[in-house]
Amino acid sequence: MKQIPESNDASPAAATSLRALFRWPIPLALIWLLAPVVGLSLRLALAPITPHDYWWSLAMGNLIASGAGIPHENLFLYTMPADAPFFNQPWLSQLMMAKLLDNFGHAGLLILRNITTVLTTTALLGLALWRVREPRIVGGLALLAVAAGAPVFAVRTQMFAFLPFMLLLGVLFGVADRRLSRRWLLLLIPLTALWGNLHGTFILVPILVGLCGGALVVQEWLETRRMPMREALVWGGTSVMTALAALLNPQGVGIYTYVHQLTVVSPVSQSVSEWQPPDISEPYGLLVFLVLVVGLSLLARDRKNLKLYEVALFAATTYLAFGSIRHMFWWAAMMMLVLPGPLSRALKLDDWRESATTGAQGALHMVLAVVMVGGLVLSQPGLPVHQTGVELLSGATRRAGPGKGMIDTDTPxxxxxxxxxxxxxxxxxxxxxxxxxxxxxxxxxxxxxxxxxxxxxxxxxxxxxxxxxxxxxxxxxxxxxxxxxxxxxxxxxxxxxxxxxxxxxxxxxxxxxxxxxxxxxxxxxxxxxxxxxxx
Missing domain, CATH: 3.40.50 (Rossmann fold)
Incomplete structure (x- = not known):
């Protein structure tokens, strides 16, 4: 395995590459990057809100907003005692959703989901380009990644976890690649404290920090036969501190009991489709399986260039994704940061900046980019493309009554x-x-x-x-x-x-x-x- 480079030279080079995307004539590489962002965001913009988790989150948010505090009892099911305990972990997300609905209606929550999607996919592309300055590779992989991760982009509390996950990836890879100093790891402590009140996936922070740091320590020991105690203490301390930061929630240590019950004890993994592993007999399951096979083949072919922390993080998120569709996005995002390097070395493409783009081609690319971005903007609720697109593409959207054009027909x-x-x-x-x-x-x-x-x-x-x-x-x-x-x-x-x-x-x-x-x-x-x- 190659030793991690000491220099930060890649960052200025990445910035130079990014600026080249917007120079005249506009290169086709820009379209490669816009396609996954606009494609996923446009499809989601025209998709209705499904009832699963949506209304439940709003019910909880309404109670919290009314001043009743964070509910910690059954309250709503007549099949169980009213005082049966439960742990309401994503209370802050629920409160924000209820406030948005009160002020902006369902359209406000749809727009928030759409903005979150654009920012998440853009950040993911930026992180990938930070590591490999080849927009064709990054954009092509992103098309597969968004196809694999698309099912989780619903209007629900999970949407508040995507941008924190992007920040987590940026810090982990930035510090591990030595583009950022170790001090950046401190940012993960307040991030986890916030995330622990937004969604249960906060548990990814201490786990991935521990895996990444452990892999770096082992890698240095394998290469030098010396134990890097400072490295071990920094990464281990960060993992512990982020785990403790999650306790800064209204119900304290119970947050870990909740995660354990949900993922290990509860029958949810046997009874709910999104908690099931992908089924390769279905088109979606077959797609992600083939992507995994190709990805593993690339990693095996490029094993001499791989870093141990990349292998550890990719393996961990692969385990999550192929245990439950609900976790597919975390793996898809990790794939975007780990696979571009091996794929780029396998394809050996010429530098995209060396391909001559004529003025006519640049004009065509610019028009295409304007149409793509313009279509995305006009597809937001209340604008013409949204209404037409919903009628043409989304047979599951309500055609009458409250929530017309925005709510799934599964909501009566x-x-x-x-x-x-x-x-x-x-x-x-x-x-x-x-x-x-x-x-x-x-x-x-x-x-x-x-x-x-x-x-x-x-x-x-x-x-x-x-x-x-x-x-x-x-x-x-x-x-x-x-x-x-x-x-x-x-x-x-x-x-x-x-x-x-x-x-x-x-x-x-x-x-x-x-x-x-x-x-x-x-x-x-x-x-x-x-x-x-x-x-």
Whole structure:
């Protein structure tokens, strides 16, 4: 393995390369870099907000904003004691989301997600160019990276973790490559303190710092046969201090219990698709598998030039990604910083600055860049391209009712209008995806138990999930189970509960009351007053 260079010469050279992208005539290399940023951001700009985690975060944010403090009890599920404890870790993200909704509506949260996406992908490209000054390589890899990491860019609390992760990568690689002094590691301590109140992925900081520093210490020992004690103390101390910084949250040490329960103890990893490993029988799973195979082949071919810390960080994020789709972005981002060097050495491309660009070509590239950036800007909510694009490309977006053009059809906003206006009988059995929506619409800012299950996978016991899926599949005895819970209303999703919908339609004890773009509402046939009111 090559020893880490001492000089910082790459930084001025990188700046020179970056300036060359904007000199006349505009080179094609600029388009290579714009394509992944605009492509991902434009697609997301035209995608609706899905209910999973979104409404739950807003329900929590509303409670916190009302002055009730950070909730640490069940409150919303009638299937569990109201005082059943749970740990609400991303409280600060939830509060910010609720405030944004109050002031700017759903459009404000969509725009925030879109801005975060642009800044994250731009920062990732910048970090990659910092290490390898070849925009064609970086841009091409970025297209694969954004395709692999795209599923996590939803409007949810996780979006507040992307920019902190970019800062973490910048410090780790900058210090490890000796482009930054070790003092920059101190920045990770307040970063972790903030991140620990935004999203559970704060745990990446002490883990990756420890892996990176450990790899650097081992590498120096292998090369010199001397233990670099100062290096070990700096990196080890930073890892410990960042781990302690995460305790600066309103519930203290419980934050680590929460992470352990969510990732190890909870049945979430067996019951939720985004916590599953990628399935190579599906197009998405096959794509990321092929990218991994090619990446590993490049690393093996270029092993003499690899640094041990690159291998350690790439291996750690690969382990996360191929254990759960939810962690795919962390691996995709790491791939952008580790693979460009081996790929560049494998392809042996001529320096892109030496390729002559004519004035006509430069004009064409400039027009293309303006169209791409302009299309991205005009695709934001409230602007013409957004409305047209949603109608043409996104069949899952609501076409009527509250949230039209911005909310996924999995959120039954029209049915909810009727439930708030005309009421509903008994308790509700519903699709899991709208558990948080029921809490938001029916039980905030004054909490009450309105939902069967919701998004708190780590709190809900496996036995309750088994009951939920038995009812959703209309297994024998489903009517008696619902009676036992006092359920007189069914709010069902054809995508998740088709078996129960068929059973309810065939059962004279249930009456179809309303149909939304993505849900069906049933009342018990003996609830005459409510049936008359709805009819």
């Amino acid at each position: 906003t029209q049915i909810m209008e009727g439930m708030l206006r005309d009421g509903y009988p008994g308790r509700i059995f519903h699709s899991q995806s709208v558990g948080g929506y029921l809490a938001y619409a029916l039980a905030t800012p004054v909490p009450r138990q309105v939902a069967f299950v919701d998004q708190r996978m780590e709190m809900i016991p496996e036995s309750l999930w088994e009951v939920y899926f038995e009812i959703a599949g209309a297994k024998d005895g489903w009517q008696e189970v619902l009676d036992g819970y006092g359920v007189r209303t069914l709010l069902l999703s054809p995508g998740e509960q088709s078996g129960l919908i068929r059973a309810a339609q065939a059962d004279p004890d249930w009456v179809l009351v309303a149909v939304d773009e993505g849900h069906l509402l049933f009342f018990r046939a003996d609830q005459r007053d409510h049936l008359i009111r709805w009819r």
